[in-house]
Every structure is written in structure tokens, then in C-alpha cells.
Amino acid sequence: MTTEVSAAEEFVPPSAPDFWQPLVGDGAFALTRTMVVMVLVSIGLAVAMMAMTRRLSVVPGRGQFRLEGVYGLVRNSIGRDIIGSAHFKPYIPLLFTLFTLILVNNLMGIIPPVQFPTMSRIGFPLALALGVYLVYLVAGVRRRGLGGFLKNLVPSGLPLFVVPVVFLLELVTFLITRPVTLTLRLFGNMFAGHILLLLFALGGEYFLLHGEGLLRVISIPAFAMFMLFTAFEILIAFLQAYVFILLASIYIAEVYADDH
Amino acid sequence: MGTIDNAAGVLAAEGGEGGFWQDAYPVIPHPGELIVGIISFAVLYFVYKRFVVPRLEAMLAERQRTIEGGIERAEAMQAEAKAALEQYRAQLAEARNEAAQIRDAARAEGQQIIEELRAQAQEESARIVARGEEQIAAARQQVVNELRGQIGTLAVDLAGRVVGESLADDARRQGTVDRFLDQLDGMSATDGRGGAVTVPGGNR
Numbered sequence: 001m002t003t004e005v006s007a008a009e010e011f012v013p014p015s016a017p018d019f020w021q022p023l024v025g026d027g028a029f030a031l032t033r034t035m036v037v038m039v040l041v042s043i044g045l046a047v048a049m050m051a052m053t054r055r056l057s058v059v060p061g062r063g064q065f066r067l068e069g070v071y072g073l074v075r076n077s078i079g080r081d082i083i084g085s086a087h088f089k090p091y092i093p094l095l096f097t098l099f100t101l102i103l104v105n106n107l108m109g110i111i112p113p114v115q116f117p118t119m120s121r122i123g124f125p126l127a128l129a130l131g132v133y134l135v136y137l138v139a140g141v142r143r144r145g146l147g148g149f150l151k152n153l154v155p156s157g158l159p160l161f162v163v164p165v166v167f168l169l170e171l172v173t174f175l176i177t178r179p180v181t182l183t184l185r186l187f188g189n190m191f192a193g194h195i196l197l198l199l200f201a202l203g204g205e206y207f208l209l210h211g212e213g214l215l216r217v218i219s220i221p222a223f224a225m226f227m228l229f230t231a232f233e234i235l236i237a238f239l240q241a242y243v244f245i246l247l248a249s250i251y252i253a254e255v256y257a258d259d260h
Numbered sequence: 261m262g263t264i265d266n267a268a269g270v271l272a273a274e275g276g277e278g279g280f281w282q283d284a285y286p287v288i289p290h291p292g293e294l295i296v297g298i299i300s301f302a303v304l305y306f307v308y309k310r311f312v313v314p315r316l317e318a319m320l321a322e323r324q325r326t327i328e329g330g331i332e333r334a335e336a337m338q339a340e341a342k343a344a345l346e347q348y349r350a351q352l353a354e355a356r357n358e359a360a361q362i363r364d365a366a367r368a369e370g371q372q373i374i375e376e377l378r379a380q381a382q383e384e385s386a387r388i389v390a391r392g393e394e395q396i397a398a399a400r401q402q403v404v405n406e407l408r409g410q411i412g413t414l415a416v417d418l419a420g421r422v423v424g425e426s427l428a429d430d431a432r433r434q435g436t437v438d439r440f441l442d443q444l445d446g447m448s449a450t451d452g453r454g455g456a457v458t459v460p461g462g463n464r
Contacts, residue, residue, distance in 0.1 A: 020282040027279065029292040038293075042300035049312040056319035058326050071316055092317075093309035101304055123289040127297030131305070184287070191286060 011206045014198035019120055019191070034121045037114055041104050049100075074099045074245060082249040087256045094135055095245045098128055102186065102244055106237030109194055110230050117190040119240075125186040132248040133179040140255045178251060182244065189240050193233050200226035412441060 022030040052067050060068055074096045079088040102119065109117030119125050140149045153170035154163055204222030207215055281290060416437060 016286045017282045019286060020284075022281075027281065028290065030281070032290065032293060035293055035296040038296055038300050042304045046304055046307040049308065053312050053315040056315055058319065058323045068316075089317075093305060093313045096313060097301065097305045097308045101301065120286075121290060121293050122287055123291070123293030123295075124297040126289050127294055127301050130298065131301055187287070 011203070011210075014195050014202055018198065019194075021116070032121070033116060034118045034124065037108055037116065037118050038105065038124055041108060041118070042101065045100055045104060070100070071096065078242075078245055078249050082246070083253045084256055091135070091249070091252055094131070095249060098132070098248060099241050099245045102128065102241035103237060106190060106240060107234070109190060109237065110197075110233045117194050117237075119186050119190040120194050122183065122187045125183045125190075128186075128244070129179045129182040132182060132251065136248075136251045136255060137174070139252060143255055178247075182247060186240050186244055189236055193229070193236050196229050197226060197233065200229060408441075408445075411444060412437075415440065 021033040023033055023036065024031040052063060056064060075088075075092050079092055079095050082088075083091060105118035105124070108114040109120070140152075143149075144152055150167075150171075153174065154167050158166060200222050204219040204226060206219075207217075207222060208219035211218065284290075419437065
């Protein structure tokens with residue numbers, strides 16, 4: 001990232017190409033930095049979770065207490081309260097996977113030495129959104145049958161001439177809008193957050209190294225903003241993970257809602 | 261905002277240099293990343309579904325059972341304690357009752373014993389007094405009888421010595437002796453003192 005800046009006298013602001021970081025090869029199947037992070041985070045989570053759940057006791061220790069805090073948030077505050085206590089159990093693994101995977105990957109955006117959010121590459125949020133998409137569509141069709149599922153898209157009691165319009169809108173919402181917004185929301189937040197961090201870091205660096213006289217002082221507020229936004233990113237990391245599973249739960253809950 | 265426009269400009273300007281993926285719009289998913297994302301997600305989901313979540317759920321269920329069992333046990337123990345307390349209270353009341361009864365009985369018995377002893381003592385004392393009186397009366401009678409005999413003889417003897425033989429054959433003088441004795445009788449009867457029956461010439 002910094003090579004361009006130190007080479008050129010003119011300031012080059014961070015942009016989309018900064019997010020393309022192939023490690024091995026090039027092209028559609030190049031091994032990129034985010035792939036490595038994603039795989040390492042997944043393995044790390046799997047290993048850590050297996051280790052933490054090896055010896056669970058009825059009276060929790062400190063580590064288990066924290067794990068239970070996160071698990072309880074996903075299981076009770078989101079899964080049970082939104083999907084409903086009758087149906088939420090089968091979806092706990094999905095929600096818990098999504099939450100931990102997104103949260104840790106997002107935190108990778110500020111944790112050295114990675115400091116690059118995996119979810120700022122749209123392929124990863126898309127993969128997660130596709131998982132949710134698949135689950136709520138399959139659950140909906142399985143519960144009502146294909147006909148019932150489609151019929152259920154339109155609320156009953158509408159005037160006949162409105163029905164086709166509403167049906168189309170709802171179908172588009174179900175099939176396109178939801179997975180796309182789910183993907184874009186997570187991607188956009190992490191992408192924009194990283195751009196901001198890059199901008200403050202690179203800007204501060206530019207003023208410090210290439211600034212004339214008093215301009216160098218401007219690097220101080222720039223770095224201060226960098227730190228502030230780094231702290232802010234922690235909040236965003238958590239919030240986006242939370243929002244993602246919140247929406248996933250709402251989409252799943254609709255399968256079990258008998259009325260609109 | 262200016263920098264972002266600038267960034268877009270730079271992006272457009274550098275279009276020819278890097279490969280397609282460097283300059284591709286960031287909303288176009290990179291196939292490799294998408295595949296890695298799906299696989300990572302699927303594998304982690306499998307691990308969670310197969311191991312992590314069932315373990316956590318089992319622990320939560322066991323905790324629930326433990327808590328419910330604990331509550332049940334506590335309730336049972338409380339009920340037991342309550343029953344024991346009732347029993348103790350009943351026993352205590354019974355014991356108190358019994359003690360009061362025993363006390364009353366003892367008091368009554370003591371009273372009775374006292375009454376009996378008092379009656380017995382009174383009887384005894386009455387008996388003693390009666391016997392004493394009897395003895396006194398008997399002794400007096402004895403003394404009176406003795407004295408009567410002796411005084412008669414003594415008086416006759418004394419009178420004989422004083423008046424000589426004339427006393428024996430004179431019937432008139434016989435009457436005098438009888439009258440004197442009767443007087444003596446009357447005296448002893450009035451003052452009741454046997455010892456006071458002194459002979460006028462007692463100091464011989």
C-alpha cells in the first residue's frame with residue numbers, strides 16, 4: 001500500500017485496486033490475501049470452539065462464561081426471540097457460525113498483522129448470504145410446499161388487481177433483494193471502513209514525509225483520526241455481525257410466521 | 261468528497277495497467293474468493309452443527325435439569341423441615357401439658373398429705389390431752405379415796421386422843437365425826453385440790 005505513496009511525490013488516495021492483493025498467481029482463481037485470512041480464521045474458530053466446548057461444566061469457568069455470553073446472545077437474544085422458541089433450535093448452528101465468522105473476520109480488519117477486513121472482498125459476504133438464502137428458501141418450501149410458499153408471499157385479503165403486483169414485488173424481495181442487500185451491507189461497511197482507515201493512515205504519512213513546514217503538523221490529527229476510526233471499526237465489526245444474523249433470523253422467522 | 265472523485269479518476273486512469281481483477285468493480289465477486297468463502301463457511305458450519313452447538317446445548321439442558329432438580333430438592337427439604345417443626349411443636353405442647361398435669365397432681369397430693377398429717381396430729385394431740393386428763397382424774401380419785409380412808413381413821417384417832425374414851429360409846433359424838441367428814445368432802449369438791457385437804461392438826 002505504501003510503496004506507491006513513498007515512490008510518488010503526489011498523494012495517491014486509497015482506492016479499489018488497493019483491495020486486490022493476490023499472493024500466488026493472478027486472475028479468477030489467484031490465491032489472495034483475504035482467502036488466506038478467511039481459511040485461517042475458519043480453522044482458528046473451529047479449533048478454538050472445539051477446545052472451549054471440550055469440557056463444559058454446569059457451573060462455568062471464566063472462559064466458558066465468555067463463550068456462553070456470545071452463545072447466549074446469538075441463541076437467545078436473536079435466535080429464540082426472533083425465530084420463536086418453537087422453531088429456533090435447528091438454526092442455532094447457522095446463526096452462531098455466521099456471527100463468529102463475520103465478527104472475527106471483521107476484527108481482522110484492525111488486528112495487526114492482518115489489518116485487512118476479509119468482508120471487504122464481496123465474494124465472502126456473498127458466500128455467507130447465499131448460505132442464508134438457501135436456508136430460508138428451503139425451509140419455506142419445505143414448510144408450505146412450493147405452491148404454499150408462493151401463495152404465502154401475498155397477504156390475504158388484497159384486492160384482486162393488486163395481487164400480481166404484490167406477488168412480483170415479494171418474489172423479487174425474496175429471491176433478489178434480500179441476499180443482495182445482505183451481501184452489500186456487510187461488504188460496503190467493511191470496504192468503506194477500510195478505505196477511511198487507509199485514507200487517514202496514508203494521508204498522515206504523506207503529510208509527515210512529504211509535507212512542507214507546518215503541513216507536517218497536519219499528520220497529527222490525521223493519525224488521531226486513524227486511531228479513532230480504528231476504535232470505531234471495532235464497533236462496526238460487532239454491529240455488522242449482529243445485523244447480519246439479525247436479518248438472517250428475520251428472514252427465517254418469516255417462514256414460521258403464519259400471517260403477514 | 262473530492263478525494264473520492266479523485267480516487268475514481270485514478271481508478272479510471274490506471275485501467276490499462278493491472279489485470280482485470282485489480283481494476284474490476286469491487287462489487288464483482290472474485291470466483292476464487294467466493295469458492296473459498298463457501299467452503300470455509302460450510303466446513304465451519306459443519307463443525308458447529310456436529311460438535312460445538314450440541315455440546316453447548318447439552319450443557320445448557322443439564323444446567324436446566326440441575327437447577328430444576330435443585331429447586332425440587334430444596335422444596336422437598338423445606339417441606340420436610342416444616343413437618344419436623346410441626347411435630348416438634350406438637351411434642352413440645354404435649355410435654356408442657358403433661359408437665360402441667362403432673363405439677364397439678366403433685367400439688368393436690370401435697371395438699372392432701374398436709375391435710376392428712378394435720379388431722380392425724382390433731383387427733384394425736386386430742387388423744388394425748390384426753391389421756392392426760394384421764395390420768396389426772398384417776399390419780400385424784402385415788403388420792404381422794406386414800407385420803408378419805410386415812411382422814412377418817414386419823415380424825416377418829418386424833419379425836420380419840422383429844423377427848424378420850426367418851427367418844428366411843430357416845431352416839432352423839434359419832435354424828436359429829438360424820439358431819440365433819442361430810443364437810444371435808446364438800447370442801448374438796450368445791451376447790452378440787454386434794455392436797456388442800458389438810459388436817460387441822462397436820463403438823464404433828
